[in-house]
Amino acid sequence: MHPHPAPPPAHSRTRPHPRARSARRAVASALLGVLALLAACLSAVAGAGPAAAAGLTQVTSFGSNPGNLAMYEYAPAGLPAGAPVVVALHGCGQSASDYFANSGWQKYADLWGFALVLPQTGSANNSLSCFSWFDPAKDTRGKGEAASVVSMVSHAVTQYGSDSGRVYVTGLSAGGGMTADLLADYPDVFAGGSVDSGLPAQCATSQTAASGCQYGSLNLTPAQWGDKVRASNPGWTGPWPRVAIWQGSSDYTVYPVNATELRDQWTDVWGIGQTASSTQSLPGGTTLATYNDSSGRPAVELYTISGMGHGLAVDPGSGTEQCGASGAYYLDTICSSYYTARFWGLDGSDPGGGTGTLPAPAGLTVTGTTDTTASLSWSAVSGAASYDVYRGGTKVGSATGTTYTDSGLTAGTAYSWTVAAVDSAGAAGSRSAAVTATTTGSGPGGGSGQCFTASNYSQVAAGRAHQSGGYAYANGSNQNMGLWNVFVTHTLRETGDNYYVIADSGCTA
Incomplete structure (x- = not known):
């Protein structure tokens, strides 16, 4: 993503006139050196390098690193085993430290208990220190920057004993574009994502083509957008990540049409259509459109912020729903990190829970x-x-x-x-x-009471559970066991003929 002054707003989904594009490219080329100098100056003002933010530490050896990225991490004191992991990708000209200090994610890591991984790219990879969301050698499964990020995830999950079934990724601008690519490449790794002022997965396959995504529409159908995700990991049929999309209506660096295309892409992947299940007004002039899956739970959420330009939505303050620090590309409107974290269920609620402002009841x-x-x-x-x-x-x-x-x-x-x-x-x-x-008493059918501990995938394969919409359900009781994959494990007790209940405590397998 190129954080340079943008052309005037377009009033349609069509691409700008060729002469306008040519003029814009000329302006961008002229400003390239200035932007590089500005980035260097900002870094000097920050004064402490990429690990300046308190508590953020660099991991110098985390495994395979074909994308030449640096890894930074943060975990609150006393983080228990089984906690989630959130990967946060900075925008162009930014650093891991800058994103950590301003985005608000540290606040919720401390409040709700999860680890943060902050990958960092640099000018050796891209002249403006952008993640290469438009380069198939860097943004596809098993290659380049995408593979490096997944190496970081593996390292963090092992280091903290984290829940590998609750790994999420978020990113701003070019980091948002890379987030969408990672969700498409690795739906087996990421349970959810948030694309902030970013672009659809695999929108461009060259830096030259990137501006066509940023400033206009590729005029693809939802199915064609969905095909780009499905082609990123052939053979994968779900479950798919739950995706939040954040977009300012006055963003002239990444035009708002990208949010529409992201919505089209991920609703098609989920097979749920492009008509919102509900809409809601939130603080900061924000409108939330929610697209539910077949079980009625939010699968895709689109947050449109009226009048906001290009950047990450923050809302400095001490309230639970407030976060971050305002500045260049950190825009004081609404705390996107708070609503995203709740959408993923990081606050202890069910993923895709309510979006009102009241906190969760304590002491249940x-x-x-x-x-x-x-x-x-x-x-x-x-x-x-x-x-x-x-x-x-x-x-x-x-x-x-x-x-x-x-x-x-x-x-x-x-x-x-x-x-x-x-x-x-x-x-x-x-x-x-x-x-x-x-409940007291015996289950229906007078079952054997035998217990079985296995991954959700194996429980389904063994006939003790079934899957629907990417989730596993115990046969008989129909209890929701969570995501249907090899990372989530439960103990099931047979209380009747083909009747199983979750018995994670008090049942020896």
């Missing part, structure tokens, strides 16, 4: 069970008009107080619940951390 507890009921209680949330109760990710009821009894359950069966506070406008906030309990 199962206070008692019978063979058909479970009683729940939780702490009150200031500003809540009511609370939504979810069993296994599906809403089963609501309450005006802080207690609820879930009924109609099956005896001898394990269930999990979360709760979200709902404001006076009806918007549900973050979901609480899940709590699990098993």
Whole structure:
């Protein structure tokens, strides 16, 4: 991505006139040296090099590095095993330290407990220190910068004992373009992504063609955009990453049409069409359009920020929903990192949970069970008009107080619940951390009680579970086991004839 002054806004999806493109290229060429000098000056002002931000450390040996990238990482003190990992890719002319200090991701790593990996490119790779989202030798599976990023992920997962099924990637501008490429190349590595002022996966295959993506439309159908993702990892049929798209309506470096094309691309990959399931107004003049998967959970979210130019949306402040520091390419509108993290479920809620502003209720507890009921209680949330109760990710009821009894359950069966506070406008906030309990009595059919511990993929292959929409579900109880892959592991107990319940605690395989 070239962070130079942009041409006047286009009023259609057509490409600029050839003479206009020629003039723009001339201007860009003339400014190239100035931008390189400016970047050097900014680095000198920062004064401490790429690892200046407190707590950010460089990893000098992380495995194969065909893309010639530097790796920086951060983890809050006492990070438990099984925590997620977020990869954050800076924009052109930026550094890992700059992105770490301004994007707000450190705040949520500390608050919600996950590790950060910040790859850094440099002028040896690209004259403007941009990630090479347009170069097939660098942005495709197993090659160049893309392969280097995945090496960093493997190193971090091993180092921190992280959950390899909860690895996410986000990036700004050229970093956003590389994010889309990584999601297409490695859907087996990344459970979700966020493309901030970026471009569709595999939009360009040369630096010359890159400007056609930045400033205009390639006029491809959603299926053609989806084919670019499917061709990036032939044979992969899902599950696909959940994708957030952030775009300013007045961005003249990466035109807003790119957000539309990203939406077309990833909704097609998910097979869910391009009509929003819902829309919502958020702070900072932001409109959120949500596209749900077949189970009713958000798969793609498009955040459009009215009047915002090219950059990462931040909202400096001390509130939970506020983050970051404003500056060049860090624009004071709304904290994109907060909403992205909640979309992925990093706050302890179900991925793709609510987008209201109320925090997650604390202290969710199962206070008692019978063979058909479970009683729940939780702490009150200031500003809540009511609370939504979810069993296994599906809403089963609501309450005006802080207690609820879930009924109609099956005896001898394990269930999990979360709760979200709902404001006076009806918007549900973050979901609480899940709590699990098993009803009393025996399961249907008088099963053997035998336990089986295996990956979700193996449980499905063995006939103890089934998959739908990229998720695994226990046979009989239909409990959601999470992503259908080899990275998520559960213990299932057979409580009846082909009837299995999740029994991760209190069941020896």
